[in-house]
Amino acid sequence: MHATVSPESTRAAYQNRCLDTLEAALDRTPMYNEWRSFDPGEDASIDARYAALPVLGKSQIRQHFPYGLVPRGLDLDAALARGEISFVQTSGTADESLTNIWNQDWWNASERASWSLNAYAADALTGSHREAILASALSVGPRSEGPEIGRAERTLQRFLFLNEYGSTAEWPQGLEDRIRMELEEYAPVALEANPSLLARFARWVRRNGRSVFQPRLITLTYEFPSAVQLRAIRRVFSSPIASSYGATEAGYVFMECEKGCLHQNSAFCRVDLVPVPGLEPEGVGRILATTFGNRWFPLLRFEIGDLARVSPGPCSCGRTLGLTISAIEGRLLSSFLASGNRLLTHGQMDRAMAGVEGVEDYRLDQERPDRVHLRLMVEEDRPAQSVLRDARDRIQALLGDEVHTTVEAVCGLLPEASGKFLLARRHFPLRLGA
DSSP, X not given: OOOOOXXXXXXXXXXXXXXXXXXXXXXXXXXGXXXXXXXXXXXXXXXXXXXXXXXXOXXXXXXXXXXXXXXXXXXXXXXXXXXXOEEEEOOOSSSOOOEEEEOHHHHHHHHXXXXXXXXXXXXXXXXXXXXXXXXXXXXXXXXXXXXXXXXXXXXXXXXXXXXXXXXXXXXXXXXXHHHHHHHHHHOOSEEEEOHHHXXXXXXXXXXXXXXXXXXXXXXXXXXXXXXXXXXXXXXXXXXXXXXXEEETTTEEEEEEOTTSOEEEXXXXXXXXXXXXXXXXXTTEEEEEEEESSOTTXXXXXXXXXXXXXXXSSOXXXXXXXXXXXXXXXXXXXXXXXXXXGXXXXXXXXXXXXXXXXXXXXXXXXXXXXXXXXXXXXXXXXXXXXXXXHHHHHHHHHHHOTTSEEEEEEOSOOOOOXXXXXXXXXXXXOOOXXX
């Protein structure tokens, strides 16, 4: 008979993992040499000890890369030579590229653990299942800057990469139809996608009245899952959709369950939320991730750059270990300064945009504290001027009278240099406490 693990023992094991990770990093990793002075010590609770530590940013990782990131006693050069680890550069969302120490085995284990947080994923995903990926080639898969790459060259073991271009501006005519046919022929169990690219494909499917293969699960990753894009995706896909949230540095951090909440991948990370001064929604904070088990690249309180909103109550799925959040609220870079020095999250603005019928996609830029510019791609179902007016009014109501909002219709939108779409961006800094 299998022994039953009680919730109390599971929580105790998690707390012990937090403690062991903290002690090992502070004692053995050069990057954290100066952090020991911040630690109140073993007489304080584990949560208090973490809260007393600084926030780890990308600048510190760059400063200490690579040897300062590796705990003493480990031979980085030998591990690189035998292929246990490698150096990988992230594409970044907004000019935030970073070189990391990559541990593929740890990453795979983190991903597998996240599947248990969604009933559809736990049932369908085995680790040997067929999977199609629709993402920017700057993030994953083979890349072309000209001719299309054949399907055989875009197939790696069980993965089929549906897009070989870094930007949608490079997509040749007919690529959407090729994607549709390859989905039908490959019949993947799972489809992993940038929400922006999948929404673009879904709009093409709907406009052209085409059928599309329905995988057992769609996971959205790499970008903020916009409600506007989700609306387009759900018009043509009946598959269950789950948001898989993580970072190259931190692995799989949250997974959306079958009931719509996102649950912490507690087997592989600790998450702390730090409040943001002036932020209007309650329960929203900056995501700080601490990794478990990645011995070559231990992270304490790593600032991913995104905001999350804590769930107001327990999730109906029954999962209780770790943090449960109701939504990713977007990047801190995508929070806007509103009238009265209030901060609005991208999530707030995105929900306002989703309430406007006829919006195909959008881009919001706060160019200075008193000015916001909105660019809209407008569907053909409504007159463009009424869509522009309604969208502007929704955003203006959020921002208040001290901020002037302008709007224009555009035929297309371009991604960031990383190949990822950032739907909202503030172009001036905020002064925040650590």
